[in-house]
Amino acid sequence: MKFERKADHIDICLNRDVNASRNHWEDIQLLHRALPEIDMGSIDTSVELFGKKLAAPVIISAITGGFDGAESINRNLAKAAAELGIGMGVGSQRPALEHPELASSYEVVKEYDVPLVIGNVGAPQLVEQKKRHAFGIDDCKRAMEMIDADILAIHLNFLQEIVQPEGDTNAAGCLEAMGKVAKQIPVLAKETGAGISRDMAQDLRMKGVKGIDVGGLGGTSFSAVEYHRAVGRNEETLSRLGETFWDWGIPTPLSILEADVGLPIIATGGLNTGLDVAKSISLGARAGGLSRKLLKPATESPEAVIKELEMIIAELKAAMFLVGASRIQALQDTPVIVTGHLSEWLNAMEPEE
Numbered sequence: 129m130k131f132e133r134k135a136d137h138i139d140i141c142l143n144r145d146v147n148a149s150r151n152h153w154e155d156i157q158l159l160h161r162a163l164p165e166i167d168m169g170s171i172d173t174s175v176e177l178f179g180k181k182l183a184a185p186v187i188i189s190a191i192t193g194g195f196d197g198a199e200s201i202n203r204n205l206a207k208a209a210a211e212l213g214i215g216m217g218v219g220s221q222r223p224a225l226e227h228p229e230l231a232s233s234y235e236v237v238k239e240y241d242v243p244l245v246i247g248n249v250g251a252p253q254l255v256e257q258k259k260r261h262a263f264g265i266d267d268c269k270r271a272m273e274m275i276d277a278d279i280l281a282i283h284l285n286f287l288q289e290i291v292q293p294e295g296d297t298n299a300a301g302c303l304e305a306m307g308k309v310a311k312q313i314p315v316l317a318k319e320t321g322a323g324i325s326r327d328m329a330q331d332l333r334m335k336g337v338k339g340i341d342v343g344g345l346g347g348t349s350f351s352a353v354e355y356h357r358a359v360g361r362n363e364e365t366l367s368r369l370g371e372t373f374w375d376w377g378i379p380t381p382l383s384i385l386e387a388d389v390g391l392p393i394i395a396t397g398g399l400n401t402g403l404d405v406a407k408s409i410s411l412g413a414r415a416g417g418l419s420r421k422l423l424k425p426a427t428e429s430p431e432a433v434i435k436e437l438e439m440i441i442a443e444l445k446a447a448m449f450l451v452g453a454s455r456i457q458a459l460q461d462t463p464v465i466v467t468g469h470l471s472e473w474l475n476a477m478e479p480e481e
């Protein structure tokens with residue numbers, strides 16, 4: 129089966145240790161306000177993102193599509209996203225673009241009224257690779273139509289590609305190719321666990337992308353995911369690469385600060401609670417994205433996904449209450465304290481002067 133790797137990813141993410149060694153959200157604190165002076169019952173978590181109104185600043189980040197079990201996962205996620213009025217991305221649509229018979233595992237999203245739907249293709253697929261031709265604008269449009277997407281995430285996953293046996297490691301020309309796509313359809317540049325630096329964000333903005341999902345370090349490590357696959361295949365060099373680069377990247381909270389170049393930011397990477405979502409917004413993100421936290425419930429039922437997301441939204445509201453923010457805008461203006469390891473990163477990266 130051609131896309132057994134997609135099923136492997138789900139299995140490994142459910143059953144193995146794929147966490148980055150540190151979850152950097154522990155180093156971010158919000159300042160408690162003893163008398164919040166707002167009514168918790170009147171807190172409004174709604175936010176606008178890419179012209180769509182979301183009931184809460186929460187995105188179900190890309191997980192899957194293109195194999196047998198993927199349809200029910202995407203159905204459960206889409207049903208929950210529609211019910212709660214939040215955004216959702218699908219996993220890479222490459223399997224269905226290359227094998228249209230696999231499209232139904234993505235198309236299922238169209239059956240639900242999800243306020244913001246995010247398509248997904250990989251930057252490596254936009255340029256020629258060893259054994260493959262590049263996807264063009266027509267393929268990107270097909271991906272959008274497949275799920276009635278509002279925006280297309282182009283994922284930047286070269287860390288994963290270097291640890292993958294079948295990895296696409298030609299990155300030359302990707303930025304240019306993304307720029308061409310961005311001229312015709314709305315594009316979200318999305319990392320997958322190694323973060324976006326300021327220079328990278330500026331280059332992406334110049335190419336016309338509409339937003340950035342920083343996909344930073346601190347949660348799912350795709351170097352770790354591919355490490356487990358490489359060990360299973362006795363691929364010594366790839367196992368070694370996976371182990372060495374397990375914690376490679378820019379921590380998500382720091383990447384939010386780095387990638388702030390005037391575009392809406394989605395903060396994905398190691399968010400586990402609504403408090404993490406609140407922290408990400410205080411740092412400058414428009415919404416927080418969660419992927420692996422929702423994977424297990426997504427394999428169970430829509431109710432299980434809804435239950436988890438309702439807890440996340442309850443935690444977000446509690447954090448807003450305790451800092452005295454009745455609107456998302458006010459949460460964005462809330463002071464943030466950076467401690468520990470992350471403050472060392474921050475000091476080291478601050479420009480001299």
Ligand SMILES: Cc1cc2nc3c(=O)[nH]c(=O)nc-3n(C[C@H](O)[C@H](O)[C@H](O)COP(=O)(O)O)c2cc1C
Nearest residue numbers: 189190191219220283320343347348397398419420
């Ligand atoms: C099982 C699994 C599959 C994923 N597949 C994709 C994908 O196809 N495309 C993509 O852009 N990101 C993909 N991701 C990356 C996530 O969208 C996210 O950026 C990353 O996992 C970090 O978030 P987390 O720490 O909340 O898991 C996947 C994540 C998981 C757990």
